[in-house]
Amino acid sequence: MKIRKPLVYIFLFIISFSFAQNSINYKAEREKIHDLVHTKLKVALNFDKKELNGEAWLTLKPHFYNTNKLVLDAKAMVVKQVTLNNQKLNFTNDDFQLEINLPKTYTKDEEFTVYIQYTARPEKVKDKVTNIISASKGLYFINANGIDRNKPTQVWTQGETEGSSCWFPTIDAPNQKTSQEIYITVPNKYKTLSIGLLISKTTNGNYRTDYWKFDKKHAPYLFFLGVGEFEVIEDTYKNIPVNYYVEKEYAPFAKEIFGNTPEMMQFFSDKLGVEFPWSKYSQIVVRDYVSGAMENTTAVVHGEQAYQTTGQLIDENTHENTIAHELFHHWFGNLVTSESWSNLALNESFANYSEYLWREYKYGKDDVEMYQFENEKLYLEGQNEDKSLIRYNYDDKEDMFDLVSYNKGGAILHMLRNYVGDEAFFASLKAYLKKYKYQTAEAHQLRLIFEEITGKDLNWFFNQWFFGKGHPNIEVSYDYNTIRKTVTVNILQHQATTFQFPFTIDIFEGKKRTRHRVFVEENDASFIFPFNKQPTFIQVNADGVLLCEINENKVLSDYIFQLKNAQLYAHRREALLEIAKKQEEKDAFNAVVEAMDDTAYKIRILALEKVDLINKSSKRNAIEKIKQIATTDNKTLVQASAIETLGKLIDPEMKPIFANALESKSYAVLGKALVAMYYIDKPLAIKKSKELPDEVRKILATPLTQIFIESNDDAELPFIAKSVVSGMFLFGDDTTKALYQKAFKKISKSNDTEAIQNLVSDMVVKGKQYKSFNFDKVVINLMRTMVKDQEKSTNSNKIKHVAIIKEAMSKLLE
Template sequence: MKFRNIFLLNLLLFSVSILAQSTTYRAEKEKKHNLIHTKLSVDFNFDDKTMNGEAWITAKPHFYATNKIALDANAMLIHEVSLNNKILSYNYNEYVLEIELPKTYTKKEEFTIYIKYTARPEKVKDEGSKAITDAKGLYFINADGKDATKPIQIWTQGETQANSAWFPTIDAPNQKMTQELFITVPNKYITLSNGTLVNQTTKGNNRTDYWKQDKKHAPYLAFMGIGEFAVIKDNYKNIPVNYYVEKEYASYAKDIFGLTPEMIGFFSEKLGVDYPWDKYSQIVVRDYVSGAMENTTAVVHGEQAYQKPGQLIDNNLQENTIAHEIFHHWFGNLVTSESWSNLTLNESFANYGEYLWRAHKYGKTDAEMHYYEQVEAYKNGQNQDKSLVRFSYDEREELFDLVSYNKGGAILHMLRTYLGDDAFFQGLKTYLETYKYDTAEVHQLRLIFEEITGQDLNWFFNQWYFGANHPNIEISYDYNTLRKTVTVNISQLQSETFKFPFAIDIFEGTKRTRHTVFVESNDASFTFPYNRQPNLIQVNADNILVCNLYENKILSEYIFQLKNADNFAHRREALFQVASKQDDKNAFNAIVDALDDDAYKIRILALQQIDLINKFSKKDAIRKIMRMANNDDKTLVQAEALSTLGKLTDPELKPIFEKALQSKSYSVLGKALVSMYYIDQPLAIQKSKELPDEVRKILATPLTRIFIEAKDESELPFVAKSVVSGMFLANDDATKVLYQKAFDQIAVSNNSEAIQNLVDDMVVKGKQYTGFNFDKVMINLMRKMIDQQKKESKSNYLRNIEIIKTAMSKLL
């Protein structure tokens, strides 16, 4: 599962209280029985959001003979339990169904229990988490069809242990089963489940689809999706690869998901293990409770996957997620972590799959940018003091954090670098082949690497997997000009001692010499010779070690670093240092030179940081930025160049903006409109109003900037639909301030349509994220609106107050 939901990450600021870490040991679930096979037959009651189910659960005792079996079954109505047509006695407390077997079974004896039941997902009391906002297991979307803007859909979400809300099972990751699923639905609906669609049987207005998964996987990976979808067919070799999307997006499905076959092929080759399943389907659903989920052969994505060509030309924002979920089909699905404490065996690998894909498809620099952002997100997070493997926690869902994902992926990259590619990938291949269709724990991964390399790796795993935090390192240098040596002093500032390989680059002019040392103590020094005084010494030169570095450098060193450092992270660091001193001519020129950097994100940052009020080479810099605005090979850079030029409010730049208004890129178009606004306001407003509705929705932020600054009352209803998302989801403070300003304008306006749109959106967001008390945040904002409306004497203020009060009652 991908923890990509930016909304949830920002929402933590409002709603998640910090609890003391649990001291309760969370063991792997005891295996009293082994699941063997699950057969289900289901149909649905749309009116009351329930599901009629029949289950045939085949199991056997794991070791000890027993005459009972306990199945997880959340909030169900149990109608019948039998074995070989004989009714069985049972006890049920709405969570666990404990069944009396007719005899004592040994570990060599299988049995199949029949259960007739009704699943009631709306009665489920389990709460969600930061990564998965709900735990109902089974979701009816717009079941009554009253929302004209939303299709009717049904879908499931099993991780962590929510599939037991729609079928009885042993809901634990250390179980593996094959499955069959018969889904009966009205003929107009398409279904998707794990495995192969064996056949379809039509009877009147209904159809039964028979899906069969004949390779074992964990119960949480079972999936069922139902709705009116277009199915776009693709393939990898002889394996079907299909994309299930709403019909509006059928023509864009391959633009969004079309790299899937190449990803499957790349991962198969890289791992030395062929893709192990019989198909790969992806489905996009509405109101999904997470980012995506790796259900075996039936991956589900939230609607953020939907993107139009004008967005995809900038960046396919779902590409990393697509790679992540595919990689799970080896790490998580083929071999599954035996307990949630060992979640790193699933999520850290899937995170690292993103890096592997980007390095393969887009090269070294792109992969470095991805790695840097992943590690920085972890270092800026709130869980640095938690170990990667955690046997003590309050709720299992809290394990789905930036440690398990981002830090875990980085740790794998550190291990790969330390062992070398041959040993690392041979280890992964051996691990997958040894535990295929089974479960594993981290120690088993370690033992495989030890067997291959002949090394004792306890130090690495104890430090990075079972320990927490990362090194904080202070660097200093001692030069001996007579001997022509430099000593690099490495001091660890934290209490614990980390051991690690450390890359050090010494630059003599443009000649770079790489030294790799091994640090084993809190204070270590390493001496290196040089022929001429080094221009720069770059520590953690490959930026692989997860750490915080503290060192003092002068401006000339940062300028040199910006131009010559090998890794994106070090050039980025230098850029900010140099940008803060642009009163220096060399510093300014270095920022101008950075506009040509190989990393497009460096070019963007240089555009954002450049000081064009500078007295140095201003005209040359502007000419370069003008060329970038229309011709850079990355549209996101073009967009930022337009924004930079727009700050000059120079009418002579109008042709640049006019040309950009013809761009297919929505990011370019949005920046061009805002820049045009400051030199030709009527034209910018006219172009903004002429855009198709679907484009206006995507360009909500730049258009909001234009309409709010212009105080265009007629556009407040449009602006109102984006305010909540803008205030709480935006990645930058400037956008949040913009939407706060928009909120304030609407709150005191006489525009009842805008008020209605705003509070409707608040209700939707409040109901969607109640697990985070977001509804309380919305209610407080509505109260503020009432106070502001009462201060007004406009004709509609009483009506507007009633609109707000009605919305508040829906949340309350």
């Protein structure tokens, strides 16, 4: 689902929005009274009212017990009539459910089809607990009236968790499976996208009706409707259409962004032993999307952060993990669906791990280790100790979409893979997918499949990692016996619950490495290993498989050896960070400089960021090396980091390097070069910054903001204002956030009406977009600050500005 990283996870930290579970109420799977069999819809959009006029034909049957009443989820709908076999039925409906009296009692073998004529009113959907208008509308009209010239008119849906019942009546639960067909009537200028294949288009004057049909079974939350002016870029996998729906501006870049999709489909099909199970695969990018992406069956939707141009893609396709993630859901989540939100890990943990699998296959060891480290780091740094992977006692189903279900779950699957072995792991996944295809499952069924394939009892693993909380927090110490030539590795666990786990230990004698595999069963465990000569170094969790925190005492020489000899990116990174703290010692400084040659590009970047070039005259060799990196490294992100490091020297001798970098096709290099040039030739840097095309300036908003704020260029405040909210909350390190906080204060007090308008307009958009994360409250507080700043100022436009800000506040409070 709803990929929420990295943007939304950053929100969680920034605004301290708690997902803590206070309830002990058991959240059961939705009881199956009726089974959905087939859903047929005819819908037409009312852009003026932001409503949908619809007709639904729902085919159902009792699950087991005889029934004479049907209850459907139908949020904020006006239901005009309900019939069965042309006979009108009595019904009642409120803001949440539609209750229908059936004309007779039906048995479990009898199917029936009810017809419902209705109007969906997504702007009136309420939260069931608070009974106030909800941010989760299910159906979203973007710039419906077309007033905003900078934004296209679009309509799209978001079904997970229970948003589908905001635009058509259904049983909105993940344990339901239905085939579907839909007729969508829209103005001719729009394209549509839905589930399955486009069977026909029928034009009637200025309108067209597109008919989409899907014969397989999937859950109601996976329905999708998308409408807008899109270019469709065609691709294929075998005989399956693979299409990319993008705005015209991004059509030239669509295959650069999404072009690995067919190869991913082939790779995942081969790896799982289960061929891609659907008739097509489309991906669409929409505006103001409420999450990162969503795996609607055959019609994946992405937020506009997927849009990138060649200058960005040269550096890195930042959306590639998401593309893999949503595709993998078409096996784990769509083909086999978690029966309840408590079992969400059966969807999201597997999709998270698919990112690892793809990068391992496509980009190799260093790349996937960098990915694994950052994936686990997010979990380890979050407040997740009190949450199990499978949870039946959450407060709100949305709470399940967190760093445990995603990041920790992916790490757990990696541990399971390593414990049972590759062959057994993928054989088990194949068996699971085949047994439960087009059905639902829970975690115990996954365990039983693994036990059947491997012959192992895995209750201990699932109880500990799927149903238990936390992770090992380990203290490691060493005792050497030089007479017996043995070393004892002591492993002491500090967390409340004792974990059992396989553990790898590398013992180095000189540069000769011997790997030992042990199994830790006790809270306080010790393992004795022989050696021929005194070990030079010992690396625990040497394969990096165990999700844990480790504390051990090391000295500088240990870290230098670790940096030079450890196999894993995470271990080299740990060593480099410690070494960088002691660069007053020559060995430490030299080790940092040597790390600029590391095979992992993020180690090279970290070394460039951390190198201490104070007393630069004595460090000419290191500076010369950095100059070479700035022009020759095979990774543009490393080149950019080298330019940033050289820029800190404020040395006019570097001007030719910066000037050359200003011609780079890489936006990362260009952005760093502009800032570096600013500190040695301000007029040139400012001139170049102002000459850039608007589309490039937008992408380089952060470095340009730094230049314009530093130079007090108030003429650029309207431009800066468009990026302030994202810069303060959505991306970047502390330095970036501090920059945008400074920009916010400047704009908040300014007399520039356009800048004020741009800032509050963006606040309204972001506040509404992330309202479910309480971000609207954060934005409201910022607007109150702006009002106070304006009221205290001597600005000639302050009355006008206060009115603009208060009008924006009212829009958020609607």
